[in-house]
Amino acid sequence: MSGVVSWSLQAGNTCPGSKNNDGTIVLACVGCYAKEGRYLFGNVKKPRLENEIAWKHPEWVTDMVSKIKNQTYFRWFDSGDIYDLELAEKIYQVILQTPDTKHWLPTKMYKFDKFKSVLNKINSLPNAVVRFSSDSITGEYDKELHGSVIIPSPDFITDAFVCQSLNRGGKCMECKACWNKNIKTIAYVAHGKKIKKLLKEMEE
Numbered sequence: 001m002s003g004v005v006s007w008s009l010q011a012g013n014t015c016p017g018s019k020n021n022d023g024t025i026v027l028a029c030v031g032c033y034a035k036e037g038r039y040l041f042g043n044v045k046k047p048r049l050e051n052e053i054a055w056k057h058p059e060w061v062t063d064m065v066s067k068i069k070n071q072t073y074f075r076w077f078d079s080g081d082i083y084d085l086e087l088a089e090k091i092y093q094v095i096l097q098t099p100d101t102k103h104w105l106p107t108k109m110y111k112f113d114k115f116k117s118v119l120n121k122i123n124s125l126p127n128a129v130v131r132f133s134s135d136s137i138t139g140e141y142d143k144e145l146h147g148s149v150i151i152p153s154p155d156f157i158t159d160a161f162v163c164q165s166l167n168r169g170g171k172c173m174e175c176k177a178c179w180n181k182n183i184k185t186i187a188y189v190a191h192g193k194k195i196k197k198l199l200k201e202m203e204e
Helices: 042-054 060-068 085-096 113-124 193-203
Strands: 073-076 102-107 128-132 148-151 186-189
Touching (some): 085 113, 113 128
Parallel strands (some): 148 186
């Protein structure tokens, strides 16, 4: 994890954007890091499953504002996605009511027209950055659309800002590029057994 407080859901059923038009899983999600390692432990799954129920409660926005209003940085979804329009609207309210907290929200839900309006509304807030994640694991992305992309190795040449968290035990430390509106696209080095295996198979 980044070392920053976050709110997440269980990866899979909360990730509609993980599928291509034909129903197959996009490469970035085939190698999803949130479906292996510590994410398989019960104590990691439990809060994510609980969050899927909790956000539907009427007092959720108020509770979230109370919990994170003193945080300088906050991350939405280190696993899962903003899969429901009502959830999206509630997240907007949380961010709106915590103006002193910088929010970063990675998502694939821009694929769906009905989500674009609320995602743009969130992204328009001065304290929020919404990053549309590319489906690629080999560095391809649309410079006009994508706010993040996976690259196969640390030495991969890209115009995007390359995240260095793997060199810091998975922590952001002093770097907060993901929350910086002036940085258009972040490139994350592929990590996890699944994605490394997938990349190796693609090379053969």
